[in-house]
């Protein structure tokens with residue numbers, strides 16, 4: 233009888249050992265991984281945020297005079313014109329904004345200056361009420377350089393309008 237009791241006690245101890253061995257560090261890690269995976273499937277998803285709508289671009293007609301205030305001063309955007317197309321270069325405010333290296337082009341027809349690689353005052357249309365610069369006297373290299381700039385601007389900036397000469401009464 234004593235033998236039977238001893239065996240029963242032995243078997244009970246074995247069972248406890250088996251239960252203990254379930255809680256090994258590895259099993260606990262696997263369990264937490266499993267619970268985490270389940271949780272990540274079940275947890276409520278944050279509603280997908282809609283992308284912010286870009287402000288609508290209103291295509292406008294500018295003359296050299298009405299383009300002038302768009303030079304980045306007084307919190308104005310920065311525009312410049314190249315061969316009749318007005319680009320919003322506000323993103324490039326560091327280049328064209330007040331104090332920037334190319335601020336001379338802000339609010340102006342920059343075609344001649346870009347073509348000739350010059351910041352000289354005479355590159356800019358002097359008579360804001362007069363005809364636009366036809367660039368008729370420029371050579372091939374200059375026109376090619378200008379086209380290069382235009383391509384760069386088209387990739388980087390939005391066209392917000394066209395530049396025309398002021399109408400004469």
Ligand code: HEM
Pocket residue numbers: 321324327334345346348349350351381388
């Ligand atoms: C000493 C000569 C010059 C140096 C060291 C210089 C330097 C630079 C640098 C570092 C950039 C920035 C490029 C980028 O991050 O995309 C740049 C852009 C530019 N440069 Fe110059 N530059 C010089 C002459 C000129 C000249 C002569 C012109 C035209 C008259 C010019 C017009 C521009 C324009 C329009 C941009 C593009 C800005 C934009 O992406 O909106 N640069 N220049």
